[in-house]
Amino acid sequence: MGLPVDIIDKENAVDKIGIWIDESKKLRQIVTAYSEFYVTGTRDKDFSQIMKDSDMVTPDGISVLAAAEYLKRSKGKSLLGKILEGLVTGKKILKGELGETVTGVWLFDRLTKEAADKGWRVFLLGGWDNVSSRTAKMLLKRFPKLKISFDMGETRVGTDPITDKRVVQKINDFKTDILFVAYNPIKQEKWIANHKELLRVKVAIGVGGTFNEYLGEFKKAPLWMENSGLKWLWRVWVEPRRLGRILRAVVVFPWLVFMESLN
Numbered sequence: 001m002g003l004p005v006d007i008i009d010k011e012n013a014v015d016k017i018g019i020w021i022d023e024s025k026k027l028r029q030i031v032t033a034y035s036e037f038y039v040t041g042t043r044d045k046d047f048s049q050i051m052k053d054s055d056m057v058t059p060d061g062i063s064v065l066a067a068a069e070y071l072k073r074s075k076g077k078s079l080l081g082k083i084l085e086g087l088v089t090g091k092k093i094l095k096g097e098l099g100e101t102v103t104g105v106w107l108f109d110r111l112t113k114e115a116a117d118k119g120w121r122v123f124l125l126g127g128w129d130n131v132s133s134r135t136a137k138m139l140l141k142r143f144p145k146l147k148i149s150f151d152m153g154e155t156r157v158g159t160d161p162i163t164d165k166r167v168v169q170k171i172n173d174f175k176t177d178i179l180f181v182a183y184n185p186i187k188q189e190k191w192i193a194n195h196k197e198l199l200r201v202k203v204a205i206g207v208g209g210t211f212n213e214y215l216g217e218f219k220k221a222p223l224w225m226e227n228s229g230l231k232w233l234w235r236v237w238v239e240p241r242r243l244g245r246i247l248r249a250v251v252v253f254p255w256l257v258f259m260e261s262l263n
Contacts, residue, residue, distance in 0.1 A: 001260050003041045003048060004057050005033060005064055009100045013058055014110055020055070021120055021177050021202045029054045029192050030205045032104035034061035035253035040186055042256060047186055050193045058102035063249065065098040066090075067257045074261045082261050104207040108214065111178055116143035123171050123201075124150040126182035127211045135211040149174045157187045172200045179204040182211050 008016075020028045031037070031054045041048040051057055059065050066089050074085040092098050115122045122139075124132040132150040139146055153167050154160045171179060179201045181188040188206035192199075 001038055001042055001256060003033075003038055003051050004054075005059050005068060006057050007065070007068060007099065008056070008058065008102065010102050010106065010110070013056065013102045013107070014114065016056065017111065017178075017203055018114065018118075024202055027192075027196050027199055027201050028056070028203050029189075029196070030056045030058065030107075030203060031189055032058050032060035032102065032107065032205065032207070033064060034059075035063040035067070035249040036185070038064070038067075039248050039252050039256065044186075047190065050189050053193070054189075058107070059099075060101060060103045061249075062093055062098060062101055063253060065101065066093050067253070069098055070257060071261055079262075082258070086258070104205065105210050105213050107205060108180060108207055108210045112139055112143065112146065115148075115178060116146040119147065120177040121147045121175055122149075123174055123176040123179045124148070124182070124211065125153050125167065125171070125179060126184075126188065127152065128155070131211045131215065132182065135214055138215060149176075153183065157183050157191060168195060168198050172198075175200075177202045180207045180210070181205070182207050182209070184208065 006013075017028075017030070029050075031051055033051065037047075037051065041051055059068075069092065070085060070089040073089065074082040077085065089098075111120075112122060114120065124136055126132060127135070130152065132152055136148050136150045139148055149170070151167050151170055154163050176199075179192075179199070181192055181204060183191050183206070185206065185208045188208070192204045192206060
């Protein structure tokens with residue numbers, strides 16, 4: 001659909017980020033993209049451009065890997081061939097044969113450990129109900145040597161320029177290496193992109209509800225459901241209010257991918 005994804009495994013992603021932290025002289029933006037991002041990108045030109053301009057777009061969900069696999073396998077085939085390739089790809093999803101996802105939750109967990117080991121400075125921005133401060137405290141219990149700071153930031157993104165200016169200054173004064181932004185998906189990626197010229201940061205990543213998940217406030221899906229592409233079904237069960245978003249991910253996204261294959 002004209003939007004990128006880097007087919008990269010977890011260890012290579014971490015290695016690349018480590019090189020950027022040690023050597024880069026500009027902010028590198030990482031997008032952990034799941035299927036809803038691609039649906040949004042088809043109608044939001046600003047967000048589409050942000051994804052294209054990002055330095056790394058990791059597959060945060062098996063459906064993104066499945067889409068890439070399907071589009072590659074179905075290229076040049078008849079309509080019947082495309083339908084059959086869809087069934088083959090579905091079988092690969094259920095058997096866990098499509099490669100490795102690199103999720104925001106996993107990156108957060110791994111990069112904070114790397115930061116503690118290597119002396120990188122970490123800043124947590126966003127979240128509500130003091131979630132960034134509570135996450136920082138939990139991280140310090142786990143990694144006492146971790147250099148970390150935090151701020152809740154704006155309550156409603158883009159409505160409080162005074163708080164926004166203060167937050168940017170706080171991030172820069174801390175000499176941040178890795179900035180994790182929890183301003184909700186899409187909004188957080190736009191915030192990072194819009195502040196690239198102001199932030200003196202090595203790497204910035206939007207992480208959505210990762211802080212809450214790290215604190216254990218979201219029930220994690222069983223591993224077998226994650227590996228077989230059924231995490232969405234678990235999310236519907238534990239958070240029915242997410243049904244609209246999940247339908248875009250498991251119905252609209254596959255349909256758009258199929259239509260792309262006909263192009």
